[in-house]
Amino acid sequence: xxxxxxxxxxxxxxxxxxxxxxxxxxxxxxxxxxxxxxxxxxxxxxxxxxxxxxxxxxxxxxxxxxxxxxxxxx
Amino acid sequence: xxxxxxxxxxxxxxxxxxxxxxxxxxxxxxxxxxxxxxxxxxxxxxxxxxxxxxxxxxxxxxxxxxxxxxxxxxxxxxxxxxxxxxxxxxxxxxxxxxxxxxxxxxxxxxxxxxxxxxxxxxxxxxxxxxxxxxxxxxxxxxxxxxxxxxxxxxxxxxxxxxxxxxxxxxxxxxxxxxxxxxxxxxxxxxxxxxxxxxxxxxxxxxxxxxxxxxxxxxxxxxxxxxxxxxxxxxxxxxxxxxxxxxxxxxxxxxxxxxxxxxxxxxxxxxxxxxxxxxxxxxxxxxxxxxxxxxxxxxxxxxxxxxxxxxxxxxxxxxxxxxxxxxxxxxxxxxxxxxxxxxxxxxxxxxxxxxxxxxxxxxxx
Numbered sequence: 161x162x163x164x165x166x167x168x169x170x171x172x173x174x175x176x177x178x179x180x181x182x183x184x185x186x187x188x189x190x191x192x193x194x195x196x197x198x199x200x201x202x203x204x205x206x207x208x209x210x211x212x213x214x215x216x217x218x219x220x221x222x223x224x225x226x227x228x229x230x231x232x233x234x
Numbered sequence: 235x236x237x238x239x240x241x242x243x244x245x246x247x248x249x250x251x252x253x254x255x256x257x258x259x260x261x262x263x264x265x266x267x268x269x270x271x272x273x274x275x276x277x278x279x280x281x282x283x284x285x286x287x288x289x290x291x292x293x294x295x296x297x298x299x300x301x302x303x304x305x306x307x308x309x310x311x312x313x314x315x316x317x318x319x320x321x322x323x324x325x326x327x328x329x330x331x332x333x334x335x336x337x338x339x340x341x342x343x344x345x346x347x348x349x350x351x352x353x354x355x356x357x358x359x360x361x362x363x364x365x366x367x368x369x370x371x372x373x374x375x376x377x378x379x380x381x382x383x384x385x386x387x388x389x390x391x392x393x394x395x396x397x398x399x400x401x402x403x404x405x406x407x408x409x410x411x412x413x414x415x416x417x418x419x420x421x422x423x424x425x426x427x428x429x430x431x432x433x434x435x436x437x438x439x440x441x442x443x444x445x446x447x448x449x450x451x452x453x454x455x456x457x458x459x460x461x462x463x464x465x466x467x468x469x470x471x472x473x474x475x476x477x478x479x480x481x482x483x484x485x486x487x488x489x490x491x492x493x494x495x496x497x498x499x500x501x502x503x504x505x506x507x508x509x510x511x512x513x514x515x516x517x518x519x520x521x522x523x524x525x526x527x528x529x530x531x532x533x534x535x536x537x538x539x540x541x542x543x544x545x546x547x548x549x550x551x552x553x554x555x556x557x558x559x560x561x562x563x564x565x566x567x568x569x570x571x572x573x574x575x576x577x578x579x580x581x582x583x584x585x586x587x588x589x590x591x592x593x594x595x596x597x598x
Contacts, residue, residue: 162268164484166237191386191387192383192490206350207380211490218235218482225457228246229246229248
């Protein structure tokens with residue numbers, strides 16, 4: 161039930177936004193993430209953005225996992 | 235970066251699996267608290283790729299599954315009041331209460347609507363000014379702030395026919411209750427990702443500190459779970475117990491301060507009844523005095539009658555991690571997704587539903 165999926169913010173109007181989720185545009189609420197900007201990826205749970213996804217952290221995690229994968233091949 | 239496919243790459247999974255096999259020497263039992271994690275683990279066959287040293291058990295992290303019959307009965311009784319529209323997330327409709335279900339009373343004429351969000355429920359209230367819309371407030375810390383936001387929005391916009399039946403549950407207190415019961419011995423906890431998005435990682439620290447159990451907050455893709463297991467194994471083999479975040483792209487240690495602020499503005503902790511676990515202090519949320527005019531329990535006069543549990547159903551034991559669905563004599567026979575007896579078979583995140591959908595070879 162705590163499912164939340166990444167969505168890309170396309171347009172903001174007051175406390176709501178249009179966001180693209182897997183190719184579909186949906187209206188979402190920004191009540192919980194007032195600092196979100198157009199171009200941010202947010203986690204959407206039951207129509208509300210609950211967090212702005214951190215791209216740098218995601219890349220850092222993937223880099224670490226890539227290192228583990230290369231180590232396993234040796 | 236799409237934040238999904240990158241975390242499903244098979245070469246990353248292979249690297250992690252091989253590292254886990256290399257590192258894991260000590261026999262250990264890990265609990266995934268969250269029903270969303272249970273689904274990922276079963277869908278991607280994660281139990282089967284882990285070494286024999288690691289045993290996985292599912293926890294009570296499915297809000298629909300842990301909703302006590304006494305609370306379900308209140309929702310069903312409210313649905314039968316004339317001019318009341320019940321707005322609810324989908325899975326709740328099929329869950330059997332003591333005597334009936336929302337689906338059954340809907341068939342008899344009750345107005346029960348499935349919504350995707352509290353925003354839809356608020357719209358329903360605005361479109362039906364002569365009716366009362368009662369939103370069934372179920373969910374953990376992930377969902378509670380969205381319901382708090384809907385109440386604040388209703389207050390701001392002067393919507394007077396919107397009510398909430400607050401059945402919210404809080405996760406850290408119930409984990410404490412499970413650990414204190416001593417029924418299930420755990421060596422690691424996979425902490426819920428999106429609950430932690432809201433509350434942060436600090437509220438889990440008592441588990442590492444007081445119970446000596448390693449904790450890692452995980453995301454919901456298969457790579458996330460494997461990374462989390464790898465980090466738990468590393469803590470165990472190093473003799474450590476601390477709280478770490480594997481899901482760093484979605485969780486900050488301090489959580490979402492704005493969401494926490496709204497939640498604290500509208501709700502305060504109260505004791506709550508958990509199916510199979512009983513009453514847990516400070517594990518529920520009730521509306522604060524200033525917002526009690528939104529409380530469906532106070533606004534309507536209704537009597538749901540005494541709660542009753544179905545014979546033979548062991549959902550309670552399954553939610554505590556003491557038994558698995560395979561121990562239940564009803565599983566797959568009297569209880570199926572089409573004709574569920576207990577809530578763990580109804581909810582798509584329930585353990586029984588996951589066992590039923592993903593076959594019987596996942597005992598690992």
